[in-house]
Amino acid sequence: MKREQFLKLTATAGAAALLGDLEGFAHEQATKLKVAIIGCGSVSNRYIPHLQSSSLIEIVALCDIKYDRAIAQNQQYTVNAATYSSIDALLKGVPFDMMVTLTDMQAHGELNKKALMAGKHVWSEKPMANTYAEGKALLELSVNKKLKLWGAPAVVNSPQFAFMSKCIQEGKIGKVASAHGQYGHTGPTWSAFFYEKGGGSMPDLGVYNIATLTGLLGPAHSVMAMTSIVNPERVVDDKGKIKVEAEDNAHILMDHGRGVISHVMCGFNYFDPYGHEAKDQQLHSIQVFGDKGNLRLIGYDWETNGVVLSDSWDRPASLHEKESGGYVWQEGATVVGESIVRGNQPRIHVEHALHVLEIMEASRNSSAQGKRIELSSRFPWPVV
Numbered sequence: 001m002k003r004e005q006f007l008k009l010t011a012t013a014g015a016a017a018l019l020g021d022l023e024g025f026a027h028e029q030a031t032k033l034k035v036a037i038i039g040c041g042s043v044s045n046r047y048i049p050h051l052q053s054s055s056l057i058e059i060v061a062l063c064d065i066k067y068d069r070a071i072a073q074n075q076q077y078t079v080n081a082a083t084y085s086s087i088d089a090l091l092k093g094v095p096f097d098m099m100v101t102l103t104d105m106q107a108h109g110e111l112n113k114k115a116l117m118a119g120k121h122v123w124s125e126k127p128m129a130n131t132y133a134e135g136k137a138l139l140e141l142s143v144n145k146k147l148k149l150w151g152a153p154a155v156v157n158s159p160q161f162a163f164m165s166k167c168i169q170e171g172k173i174g175k176v177a178s179a180h181g182q183y184g185h186t187g188p189t190w191s192a193f194f195y196e197k198g199g200g201s202m203p204d205l206g207v208y209n210i211a212t213l214t215g216l217l218g219p220a221h222s223v224m225a226m227t228s229i230v231n232p233e234r235v236v237d238d239k240g241k242i243k244v245e246a247e248d249n250a251h252i253l254m255d256h257g258r259g260v261i262s263h264v265m266c267g268f269n270y271f272d273p274y275g276h277e278a279k280d281q282q283l284h285s286i287q288v289f290g291d292k293g294n295l296r297l298i299g300y301d302w303e304t305n306g307v308v309l310s311d312s313w314d315r316p317a318s319l320h321e322k323e324s325g326g327y328v329w330q331e332g333a334t335v336v337g338e339s340i341v342r343g344n345q346p347r348i349h350v351e352h353a354l355h356v357l358e359i360m361e362a363s364r365n366s367s368a369q370g371k372r373i374e375l376s377s378r379f380p381w382p383v384v
Contacts, residue, residue, distance in 0.1 A: 033337045036061035036090055036120075038111060039102030040069040042190070043125060046330035047102060048077045054334050056341045063090040087111055091118045098148075098340065100333045101125060104191070106198040109134040112149070116141050121148040121340060123333040127203045128152075128350070132358040132377070139354055148340060151353030153208050153302060154332035156215045156383050157346075159325040160304040164288065164295050165216055165384035172311055174292025179217060179262040181209030181286050183300060184270030187231075187248065192239040194268070200246030202227075202360045206266035210356045212286055212301040213254065213262045219355055219378045220254035220262075224371070225363035227251075230269045252363045255372075281305065302329040351379035 035057055037044060041064070051057050059079050064070040067085040074083055084090040090099075091114065098121035101111050109129035112122050116138065128151030129135035135151075142149035155161060167173055183205045188194050194204055202210075214220055227247035235241050248268040255261055274281045282305070286297035293311030297304055304324070310317035332348060339346040355377040362373040 031341050032056055032058045033098055033341050034058055034060045034094075034096040035098050035100055035333070035337060036063065036094075036096040037100045037102060038063040038087060038090060039104075039125075040064040040066075040073040041102065043102045043330075044073055046328075047100060047333060048073060048079065050328065050330050050334050051100070051337070052077065052079070054338060056338045057334060060094050060096050061090055063087065087114055091115070091120075097121060098123060098333075098337055104193040105203055106130060106193055106196065109138065112138055113141065116145060116147055116149065119145065119147065122150070123336050124149075124151045126152040126207045126353070127357050127360070128353050129357060130198050132354070132361045135354045135357045136377075139350055142350070148336065149350045150332065150336045150346075150348055151350060151357075152332050153211050154329060154335065154348055155208055155212050155301045156348060156352070157331065157335065158301070158304055158327040159323070160297055160307050160321045161212065161215065161301070162384045163307050163321045164286075164297065165382060167293075167295055167309065168216060168288065168290075169382055169384075172292070172309070173288065173290030173294060176217065176258075176260050176288060176290045178260070179213050179286070179288040181213050181262070181264045181301070182266065182283075183209055183285060184265070184267040185272050185274075186270065187234065187268030189235070190237045192234075192236045192242050195234050195236070195242060195244040195246055195248065197245045200227075200250075201248050201266045201268050202250050202252075202363060205268075206250055206252065206264050207356055207360065208300070208302050209264045209266065209286065210252070210254075210359050211352065212297075213264065214256070214355060214359070214379075215352065215381075215383045216286075216288060217256040217260050217262055218258075218381045219256070220359055220375055221257050222255045222372050222374045223252055223359055223362045223366055224373070225250060225252040225366040227364060227367040230267070247364070247367075250363065250367075252359070254359065279303075279305075284308070347383060349379050349383075351377070352383070355379050 062070040063084040070083040082094045099115040101124040227250045252264045281299040284296040288295045296308040299305035306322040
């Protein structure tokens with residue numbers, strides 16, 4: 001081939017490739033998912049920038065019953081969104097595709113239902129509802145209306161979770177017997193809702209470990225639990241001295257079948273100098289034991305610092321997946337939002353969030369009744 005022919009051919013190919021890229025870019029721009037955020041408190045400081053980092057997502061609305069917070073976040077992050085003070089106004093306002101629910105947990109079920117009824121996809125911070133029955137009804141509603149519904153947390157997205165799951169599935173630690181998860185601190189002070197009815201340490205903290213352990217070991221078939229209130233009174237920023245109505249201490253035993261048992265402990269009375277800071281946390285918060293090895297996750301499962309694998313009598317334990325691979329706990333809404341645009345199935349499943357919700361409700365029933373509670377929900381497993 002002559003040089004002139006080669007240059008002409010490559011120029012034509014380059015132009016075609018460029019045209020293809022431009023068409024793809026135009027398609028991406030045209031198919032951006034329009035997102036509305038309800039709840040502009042502290043958690044939105046993580047969600048807003050992450051959603052803004054996606055080329056496939058546009059935040060078009062911010063809503064908070066404390067309207068000044070919606071205005072403040074709109075200015076702080078240069079969102080250029082419409083702002084509203086109620087969900088009814090939000091649903092009547094600018095058109096959007098998916099609602100991201102970041103409010104007090106007690107309001108999640110009602111808000112998520114309204115969004116689904118209005119034809120919106122939903123990503124909800126945990127929990128997705130306040131009872132298993134309410135969560136199951138939300139799922140049925142989303143299916144009937146051909147909408148997508150998801151619930152936090154996004155712990156199954158981390159490379160550390162994937163590594164642990166693959167080790168278990170490939171038999172690297174032998175026959176799995178037991179696992180343990182723990183997460184606690186001395187309790188939030190900025191709002192009363194954590195301690196009011198519908199709050200508690202399980203939906204705020206234990207939810208992460210329950211999601212991780214069921215994700216690794218499979219759905220739980222039954223649970224036994226003990227819950228308690230260690231400090232019957234708290235002083236919080238928004239209401240002063242309050243009576244604690246929800247558990248601030250919980251121990252949960254889960255039977256995953258096949259002889260596998262796991263345990264989660266969580267609470268608002270656990271002294272830990274790290275608190276919510278995870279960067280240098282060295283606690284092995286998730287541990288899984290088999291008859292040929294064990295896995296220990298360093299740090300928290302929502303922000304991990306690596307996994308220790310011990311599978312030899314002779315070699316020292318080895319450290320794996322020390323880096324996050326880009327995973328952050330606040331990525332859930334972005335990941336599922338992009339999955340709507342791309343038409344793929346994310347690793348996060350709403351059935352998993354619903355199963356975790358049933359476990360938390362069953363744990364409270366188990367503690368109140370002093371007996372094992374059988375579970376009915378399941379989710380696609382193995383996750384990885």
